Amino acid sequence: xxxxxxxxxxxxxxxxxxxxxxxxxxxxxxxxxxxxxxxxxxxxxxxxxxxxxxxxxxxxxxxxxxxxxxxxxxxxxxxxxxxxxxxxxxxxxxxxxxxxxxxxxxxxxxxxxxxxxxxxxxxxxxxxxxxxxxxxxxxxxxxxxxxxxxxxxxxxxxxxxxxxxxxxxxxxxxxxxxxxxxxxxxxxxxxxxxxxxxxxxxxxxxxxxxxxxxxxxxxxxxxxxxxxxxxxxxxxxxxxxxxxxxxxxxxxxxxxxxxxxxxxxxxxxxxxxxxxxxxxxxxxxxxxxxxxxxxxxxxxxxxxxxxxxxxxxxxxxxxxxxxxxxxxxxxxxxxxxxxxxxxxxxx
Amino acid sequence: xxxxxxxxxxxxxxxxxxxxxxxxxxxxxxxxxxxxxxxxxxxxxxxxxxxxxxxxxxxxxxxxxxxxxxxxxxxxxxxxxxxxxxxxxxxxxxxxxxxxxxxxxxxxxxxxxxxxxxxxxxxxxxxxxxxxxxxxxxxxxxxxxxxxxxxxxxxxxxxxxxxxxxxxxxxxxxxxxxxxxxxxxxxxxxxxxxxxxxxxxxxxxxxxxxxxxxxxxxxxxxxxxxxxxxxxxxxxxxxxxxxxxxxxxxxxxxxxxxxxxxxxxxxxxxxxxxxxxxxxxxxxxxxxxxxxxxxxxxxxxxxxxxxxxxxxxxxxxxxxxxxxxxxxxxxxxxxxxxxxxxxxxxx
Numbered sequence: 001x002x003x004x005x006x007x008x009x010x011x012x013x014x015x016x017x018x019x020x021x022x023x024x025x026x027x028x029x030x031x032x033x034x035x036x037x038x039x040x041x042x043x044x045x046x047x048x049x050x051x052x053x054x055x056x057x058x059x060x061x062x063x064x065x066x067x068x069x070x071x072x073x074x075x076x077x078x079x080x081x082x083x084x085x086x087x088x089x090x091x092x093x094x095x096x097x098x099x100x101x102x103x104x105x106x107x108x109x110x111x112x113x114x115x116x117x118x119x120x121x122x123x124x125x126x127x128x129x130x131x132x133x134x135x136x137x138x139x140x141x142x143x144x145x146x147x148x149x150x151x152x153x154x155x156x157x158x159x160x161x162x163x164x165x166x167x168x169x170x171x172x173x174x175x176x177x178x179x180x181x182x183x184x185x186x187x188x189x190x191x192x193x194x195x196x197x198x199x200x201x202x203x204x205x206x207x208x209x210x211x212x213x214x215x216x217x218x219x220x221x222x223x224x225x226x227x228x229x230x231x232x233x234x235x236x237x238x239x240x241x242x243x244x245x246x247x248x249x250x251x252x253x254x255x256x257x258x259x260x261x262x263x264x265x266x267x268x269x270x271x272x273x274x275x276x277x278x279x280x281x282x283x284x285x286x287x288x289x290x291x292x293x294x295x296x297x298x299x300x301x302x303x304x305x306x307x308x309x310x311x312x313x314x315x316x317x318x319x320x321x322x323x324x325x326x327x328x329x330x331x332x333x334x335x336x337x338x339x340x341x342x343x344x345x346x347x
Numbered sequence: 348x349x350x351x352x353x354x355x356x357x358x359x360x361x362x363x364x365x366x367x368x369x370x371x372x373x374x375x376x377x378x379x380x381x382x383x384x385x386x387x388x389x390x391x392x393x394x395x396x397x398x399x400x401x402x403x404x405x406x407x408x409x410x411x412x413x414x415x416x417x418x419x420x421x422x423x424x425x426x427x428x429x430x431x432x433x434x435x436x437x438x439x440x441x442x443x444x445x446x447x448x449x450x451x452x453x454x455x456x457x458x459x460x461x462x463x464x465x466x467x468x469x470x471x472x473x474x475x476x477x478x479x480x481x482x483x484x485x486x487x488x489x490x491x492x493x494x495x496x497x498x499x500x501x502x503x504x505x506x507x508x509x510x511x512x513x514x515x516x517x518x519x520x521x522x523x524x525x526x527x528x529x530x531x532x533x534x535x536x537x538x539x540x541x542x543x544x545x546x547x548x549x550x551x552x553x554x555x556x557x558x559x560x561x562x563x564x565x566x567x568x569x570x571x572x573x574x575x576x577x578x579x580x581x582x583x584x585x586x587x588x589x590x591x592x593x594x595x596x597x598x599x600x601x602x603x604x605x606x607x608x609x610x611x612x613x614x615x616x617x618x619x620x621x622x623x624x625x626x627x628x629x630x631x632x633x634x635x636x637x638x639x640x641x642x643x644x645x646x647x648x649x650x651x652x653x654x655x656x657x658x659x660x661x662x663x664x665x666x667x668x669x670x671x672x673x674x675x676x677x678x679x680x681x682x683x684x685x686x687x688x689x690x691x692x693x694x
Binding site: 064231247249259265266274277278286 | 411499536571574604605612614619621623629639
């Protein structure tokens, strides 16, 4: 079942996961393609971004954004093309960055769309290096992490969509970058392509000892996107005045209960006090939308100059999205995970 | 045994406490009064400040400052007078803010002393409202808390040396200030003298519910100086973009082991992420020494204008310091705790 002009395929939230999501939490269904009213657009999804934050939307818990309702299509960023325009600013065939979700078609009133110029860069890059993950890496590292040349930066999930950008921007700013990734192949990529100074496999039994050895001068910036045992190993190594931008905690997203004790909450506060840490959470478009142009300018230039490498893992077919997303939460992806939902040109 | 010109009484660290300190952890001893060399001063302690951070110095653990060695006098800020000067910049009788510790006499080379002008303010105030605790309140609240008019500020230990200043500066900046203190009498003082909008007794069984009721618009700033159950009650009430200056964790200082589980460390990180909190530790003179003059200017003016009230609890006699300090860690003091070690004028 591929994308057609006859039906709108949707992947909806069938049930809320307990722990790791399974295929049974999603339903693939066909509905009618909606009709744009005057002032509206019909958008056709070409690429769908899969990102860890989507796990949070599957819960019925208050967070920084509303949960997906049962029976509704899963949310998500997309690169789409205008199929029908009843809006003066858009022509059929225009490429846009949208938030159409896990489906073939979506209506838009033109608000919150960003027009893309795909002749310059691959259009799907707007979901990664030139989009939300790249922007997240850029602002979290530069505005909160405040890297100085010679400082030690630790970044986990270092070959992922955000981590790979953090690692490379850290190198551009003159940091010693210690990457953490899952497995030898990813570490080789981090060392050889991203250019980090060291890469550690978080699956190693002696991970904490290896991290300490790789950070002889302590840690000045820990870009937090995983939590769990990487955070545990980082905390004792943090230097006075270290900064922790908190972007994500992927190791915790499938947790169904708090871990066993002892309770280290006050110990973390004591570490923040004694080491005079700055720990700061952020949600990229809520907190930094006003700096998006600055990011696009810098990142586009770095890409043109070959200073940033970008790796995308393309998965073909909307129906593959649930399995790919389940794997993302287990660290099975290698690079930015994108689903090709439809062809660039629709026959 | 009172202060004389014959001996130097010292309270030394006899043993390291396990849990709450006891009198047995201190030894009161008499030694010879040291002789100042050329370029040195002999300082006589008039007032000794007792502060919660001293508990940390009694441990043999790495912290932001070195521990007190067994057998050495306990450290601490003092208001002292120059007894003998062999230094060109000081005259006998000069008042200075020093760090002479728990003893009658100490040598100084004149470095890191601040000259006081006691005709303007009570000299002991240099240990409180015009010294380290006042400065800690001022910078932590203004530089990290960044209070805006109409925001809700929660401060615990609200009649203590730091908390009372945080509460009043918060009111000067237009915040709704919700104080937390131990017992009815302290709460009455916070309401009637410090002018807070609400005061809650942390000993109440339904403290968390009362705090929620007192903060109908959530919490924008939590000035952290206690940790423990106050922090637990605050966390669910924090608003998006709330700030937590971390100044102290007095409820934890006597802990001998981590509390039982579950482990909420990653949950705290998730709260920081989802609510986009800023949590930042600071050590006042290490981080803000360059802004001391600004603080003294502002605070002196507020005092002259009657905008800041200051309550001092004076304890007479160096030999009372251990018991007073033990009580401080239990919240038994009411106002800034100062030991009068000697008379203003020595007979």
